[in-house]
Amino acid sequence: MKTIKQTADVVVAGGGTAGHIAAIQAVRAGVSVSLIEASSMLGGTMTDGGVFMPNHWHSPTQPVVQGIGWELFNHSKQIEGLRVKSMKERYGVDTPGYYSNINVPIYASVAEQAAVEAGVEIHYHEFIGEIVQEGNFWIITSYARGIKRITKCREVIDCSGDADVTRALGLTVDKSPKRQPGTLEYRIEGIDMQQVWEGEVQKIYEKAMEEGELEKGDWAYFGIYPFQWYLQMGGHNSTHIYSCDTSDADGQTKANIEGRARMLRMYQFVRTKIPGAERAVLKTMYNRALSREGYRVVGEHIVTESEFMTAQPYEDAVCNAFNYIDMHNEDNGCDEIFHDSMELLPTVPFRSLIPKGSNRITVAGRILSADRTSLAGIRAQCTCMAMGQAVGAAAALAVRRGTYSRDINVEDIIALTKEHGAVEPNRARKKEYA
Ligand SMILES: Cc1cc2nc3c(=O)[nH]c(=O)nc-3n(C[C@H](O)[C@H](O)[C@H](O)COP(=O)(O)OP(=O)(O)OC[C@H]3O[C@@H](n4cnc5c(N)ncnc54)[C@H](O)[C@@H]3O)c2cc1C
Structure with missing residues (x-):
């Protein structure tokens, strides 16, 4: 086995729904990024797993997630020769939001091209095994066929969908004994x-x-x-x-x-x-069976069902999380809980993307710090992408400033993601939830 030693400013663990956006955002903000992905393409559940339905770019009343995910989505539609309808051109639906399908081969290739052109160093067929701290650096060991890679980096972003890095560090995670069923597409x-x-x-x-x-x-x-x-x-x-x-x-x-x-x-x-x-x-x-929920990180804040259903305004909101609660189960198949009004726009606080008591590590995607009911709404793909963009921005700013991602001011994160097309998160509304 060949041992390769290298350095990167930021390592992104998992190039799935959240991870490919995190990597592109970080590299576009001027830092070097190594993206380690266990499978063979970018996009994770939305491509490799065959869940080609990203929710929700917009609500019936406003854009909720755009940014790098939206840019890639539009580029892939352009290649397909399809015009993306504006929010106003689409018909209202009973359930909140609008479903939009991606073409898997095109989206995965477009995302890969964008990452490579921006300068992300991609390592497919490789998984992160170990991580240790050495002063102000992480030493990450990843394995692939014939390769043992040791990467020294300043910031790590866990987008593995199963909190692999957070768990390897011994940070606190949670996993409910009763979980939503999975699916093979x-x-x-x-x-x-x-x-x-x-x-x-x-x-x-x-x-x-x-x-x-x-x-x-x-x-x-x-x-x-x-x-x-x-x-x-x-x-x-x-x-x-x-x-x-x-x-x-x-x-x-x-x-x-x-x-x-x-x-x-x-x-x-x-x-x-x-x-x-x-x-x-x-x-x-599609290639592999998928989990809807697994490990959730216990972060500096745990988003609750009540906060999600009332669109609790967080001062440190970094992106929107528009979706209903979509709780799959064994009893009847699925329970759906809708917000009282489609005007309510929940968000994701930065603290829920920081493992409790940690420095220089952030997380994004379905492993964010949330209770299992709110997770059943927040885990939608557009929200995962928006979380990825936020933590990609935080990691890049931390490296550029010689500080920790957790100490980056949320206004600066939002400003940077907005430069890359993101929608400003809602920080306005609150309502009682019985
Ligand atoms: C069956 C199903 C149907 C769904 N339907 C919808 C829907 O219609 N619309 C919607 O918006 N959302 C839907 N969702 C939710 C949504 O797809 C997921 O919550 C979201 O894609 C999760 O994104 P993620 O980035 O957290 O994980 P993923 O997209 O799964 O990415 C994780 C990536 O990390 C990689 N990885 C894992 N461990 C390691 C490691 N140690 N080292 C390196 N790489 C690693 C994996 O290979 C993978 O590529 C559905 C989910 C499921 C399972």
Whole structure:
């Protein structure tokens, strides 16, 4: 194994939803950035994992997240030859916000190109194993096939989705014994929906469940939507893996195997039992099963459900977090809790991106410091990207000023992210939450 020693101002752990934006923001602010990503592309859950639906660039009333994520989204749409509709051109929807899909191969390539052009040093197929402190530096050891890399850096940003760096440092994290189910994303194509009658396919599905041909979770939302919905989606984002825990390789392997077994069972059922699906083809399967929640960092502030639902105004808000609470479960599939008004705009305080009692480490994405109910709203992709941009800015400013990211003034973080297109976070409203 080759040992490579190098230095970087900032190391970003994980180039997923939050991490690729953090890296681009930091490097654009003039510091050197090494991005270590365990898989083979940027974007994480939104690309490699096949959840290609970033929520929410805007609410029905205002833009809520823009910045580097929005820039990449627009660039990828331009390559597809699609015009992105402005907020005012889109139709109102019952649920808050608007869904926008990305094209996975294009977005992942556009994001990679932007990172490389900006000067991010990307290391794919590599994972962070150890981290120790040496004076004012971190010494990070990462492993890849044939490579042991030792990187000396000033700031580290944990965007691993499972708090790998925070845990390796022995900082406090939390993991609920009861967690949301995970999912393996795939898509069945070629179902002739004109042949599908909702009542009939519902009965066929229920009989298959009774007879044990299918298992609970193969169709995740049995308690809230008819089975026809699964067919319309071609199974995409429609199954649950109840004991999914991707925080280590054994858990990831187990979830992959269960996810694929569920996928194959459903495909065989659909093709042989559903009228109109005789020629259905299992066309797409994404690389790995995904967790909706795992480890959460215990930070300098823990965002609570009540704060999220009342859009608690934080003095140190660094980005907006517009979304409803989307709590997946085993009982009926999913519980959704909406804000009283679509005018309410929750935010993310900087303190929830700083592990408690730490220096020179920040976090972003679904590992932020929040209770599990509020996390079920904050974890939306646009919010993850906006958090990534904020901590990328904080790390860069800290290196430039020879100080710690935690000591960077929030106004300076906001000013820097705004230079890169970000929306100013809401710091205005408060409402009682029963
Ligand atoms: C099934 C599912 C459906 C969802 N649906 C939606 C939706 O419709 N809309 C929406 O907005 N949000 C949705 N979400 C939520 C959202 O996708 C996630 O919360 C968000 O993508 C998490 O971003 P992240 O950056 O925290 O993690 P990720 O995007 O998962 O990125 C983490 C990255 O870190 C890498 N990594 C992990 N450990 C290491 C290590 N030790 N060293 C190096 N790299 C490492 C991983 O390979 C990965 O690329 C969904 C989530 C799931 C699981």
